[in-house]
Amino acid sequence: MIRLRHQKVEIVRLLSIIAPHKKRYLIGLLGACLVGSLVPLIMPMLIKFVIDANVSSKMESIFIVCAIFAIIILILGMLTRVFQYAFGKAVKLIMVDLRLKMFQKLEQLxxxxxxxxxxxxSMSRINNDLGVVENAFNENMRAILSLVMTGIYAAALMFYLDWRFATALILFGLLTAYVNSKFITPLRKVSNTIQNFAGKQLELLTEITAGTQVSRIYQMSNKLNKQYEKMNDQMAATAVARTKKYALLNSVNFLMMWLNTIGAFVFGAVLLMKGQMTLGTLLSLVLLLEQVTSLFRNLGNYWASLQTALAGSYRVFEIFDLQPEIGAHVALQSPTKLLTTSNYNNATKQVAEEKVGNEAIEINEEKEENEANEVQEVAEVGRRKPHKMVELHNIVFGYQMEKPILNGLNLAVNKGELVxxxxxxxxxxxxxxxxxxGFYPIEQGEIIIAGDKLSSTTMERLRQQIAYVSQDAYLFEGTIEDNIRYGRMSATYDEVIAAAEAAEAHAFIMEQPEGYSTIVGERGAKLSGGQKQRITIARAILKNAPLLLLDEATSALDSQSEMAVQQALQKLMEGKTTIAIAHRLSTIRKADKIYVIENGKVVEEGKHVQLLELKGVYHRLYNMQDNNNRR
Ligand SMILES: Nc1ncnc2c1ncn2[C@@H]1O[C@H](COP(=O)(O)OP(=O)(O)OP(=O)(O)O)[C@@H](O)[C@H]1O
Structure with a gap:
């Protein structure tokens, strides 16, 4: 019942995707099916007219019949081209929309x-599942509709030619349909299992390609090989099981088809001998027979593949239904739970209501401010603490509901400080x-950046204020210039060079075979760790955002590279507010303030010397590192 409801929803959603192209799609589909379903009827009718004319020695009518049929075939041939083109184009346009929607959704998650x-x-959903959905719009729909149309026309023609023959045949057809229906559910289950295996296989392949260096160093090839081999064997075994089921189904259908044909011949021969049927009608009926039995035999099969397509579309819609990133204003949800559309709508509504509320408050405040005297204005400015760049008030957060990571954390950073x-x-x-x-919503508390509450600002506005240099210097496929320019797409070539110079990157870039046009390879594979870091620093310099977040940017480098990166970072930090995570405590001695975090709380804060004097956590960490360095 639930599955049926799901399918109904999926079908409605698939139809909504067709909507923008429905005219072209429906005309193409109906036209192509109409034309395609008439073609198999031509031969039986031609044979009937020619043989009957021949038997009654009306040779001149044979030529007329052939001429009429030739014209019909010509017209159908031309219409096939028109409709198939319209249909094929409509399917491609629908898929272009769907793929774009998927890509945009992945970007928003x-x-x-x-x-x-x-x-x-995710890759499997984009490749396999979207492929299956395309098949549903394209082959599945056309095949089902053509099959039904051909079957109905053929049955109608049979009734017109001989109702007794047609009735017997339909009854036998129903028996064929019943036998075939017994195979549908097991075949669908096997197909779904294969689809899941394909997804798992892709996951492992992604692991192997992304972690190839680690797997070589730790000689994991054997283990990974075995894992892949096992998965491959399982998938092959499932595919063979499916083939076995298909083979049995085909052999049953083969026997039934011949039973049907022989029965039809015998029945027809009796009617022929009794003079109740012409030879042309008999041959025509036998040829039409295949069209009708094909409907009963294959409808189940096509229906099963349509269901596989619906299963694929379900996996695609699962992605569409995920809540996009809407900022830190939604109460913490367990990230392991996929949020439903209604949750998201409620959350969005809540945000909209909050925004309307906030706007109303702001208008009132503005009115009051206009009426207030200068002293009050000064007080208001003071209350908003404009000199603060970052404030975290009583933050409670956990990746899972039951496991808080930050527990009432408070922290403040003044403009221009290095913290x-x-x-x-x-x-x-x-x-x-x-x-x-803004990567995760907080459960409790308030984050304020440059006077803007995260709960009421947009992610776009928030991220315009921030440049981030992470431990993992990520470079995109493309040139060095492209990778720096991502900091500010409108930057001129000279500005890109200036940023690279400030990041101590210009010299090594010029040593590359094609300078700034050198392709960096996947994830910057053709560059060293320090070089990649300096390119990401150049990118951040180009962005010129007032707030800089550094996450252990120099931790993985040798001392020479570290020195170059440190120099680049100094330039980046000039005139900016910086929050830096650094495990090497020696590198943060100059910080205006150091926050010591333990168990999700600030346990100590102050300058390097003050913290050492406290002889607490910082003192312990510092001594531990100092001892290690001396060893
Ligand atoms: N995406 C995630 N999902 C679930 N738990 C996470 C996730 N990321 C981090 N954690 C957990 O949150 C806790 C804090 O992690 P975090 O990375 O903030 O620590 P850290 O102080 O930066 O550590 P380190 O100095 O080792 O980098 C850890 O227990 C970690 O296992």
Whole structure:
């Protein structure tokens, strides 16, 4: 029952996707099916007229019949071209829309989706499942409609030619349909299993290609090979099971078809001998027979593949239904749960209502402010603390409901300051940056950046204010110039070079075979770690955002590269507010303020010297590193 309701929803949604192209699609589909379903009827009718004319020695009418049929075939041939083109084009346009929608949706999904879903799964939905949906719009629909139309025309013609013959045949056809229906559910189940295996296989392939260096170093090839081999064998075994079922179904159908044909011949011969049927009618009926039995035999098959397509579309719609990233204003949901559309709509409505509320308050405030005297204005400015760049008030957050990571965290950063976050591994430092970037909604508390509450600002506005340099220097496929320009797409070539110079990257870029036009390879594979870091720093310099977030940008580098990157970072930080996570405490001695995070809370704060004097967590961490460095 639930599955049926699902299917109904999927069909309605598929139809809504067709809607913008429905005229072209329907004309193409109906026309192509109409023409296609008439073609198989030509031969039986031609044979009837020619043989009957021959038997009654009316040779001149044979030529007339042939001429009429030749004209009909010519017209059908031309119409086939027109309708098939219209239909094919409509399907492609629909798929272009659908693929674009999928791509845009993937771009809008929150970071939590990517952190919790295997990239192979998304790839499988884009490649396999969208392929299956395309098949539903294209082949499945056409095949089903053509089959039904041909079957109905053929049955009508048979009734016109001889009702007894037609009735016997329909009864036998129903028996064929019943036998075939017994195979549909098991075949559909096997097809779904194969589809899932294909997804899993893609996941493993993605792992192998992304983690190829690690797998070589740790000699994981054997293990991965075995894993892939096992998956491949399972998939092959399932595919063979499907072939076995198809083979049995085909052999049953083969026997039934011949039983049907022989029965029809015997029945027809009796009618012929009794003079109740002409030879032409008998031959025509036998040829029409295949069209009608084909309807009963194949409808189940096509229906099963349509259901596979619906299963594929379900997986596609699952992505469409995910809540897009709408900022930190939605109360924390367990990221493991997929949010339903209604939840999202409620959340969006809530945000809209809050916004309307906020706007109303702002208008009132504006009115009051106009009436207030200068002293009040000063007080208001003071209350908003404009000199603060970042404020985190009593933040409670956890990736899972039951496991809070930040527990009432408070933190403030003044404009132009360099603030460092330190603390033991897993204490929540990177999580703070993720929240500032709006990657996750908070459960409780308030984040304010440059005077804007995250709960009422847009992600676009928020991210315009922030440049982020992460541990993982990510470069996109393309040239070095492209990768720097992503910081500000409108930048001129000179500005790109200036940013690279400031990031200490210009010299090594000029040493590359094609300078700024050098292709960096997938994830920047053709560059060293330090070079990649400096390109991402150049990108951040080009962005020129007032707030800079650094996540251990130099942790993976040797000392020479680190020095170059440090110099680049100094230039990047000039005139900016910076929040930096650094495990090497020596690098943050100059920080205006250091926050020590432990168990999701600020446990100590102050300058380097003050914190050492406290002889607390910072002192312990510092001494541990100092000892390690001395060893
Ligand atoms: N996407 C995620 N889903 C679930 N838990 C997560 C996720 N990311 C981090 N965590 C958990 O949150 C906690 C804090 O992680 P976080 O990365 O913020 O720590 P950190 O202080 O930056 O650590 P490190 O110094 O080792 O980088 C850890 O227990 C970690 O396992």
């Amino acid at each position: 929150p970071i939590s989706y990517y952190e919790q879903t295997h990239s192979g799964d 460092a976050l330190v603390g033991p591994s897993g204490s929540g430092k990177s999580t703070i940056l993720k929240l500032l970037l």
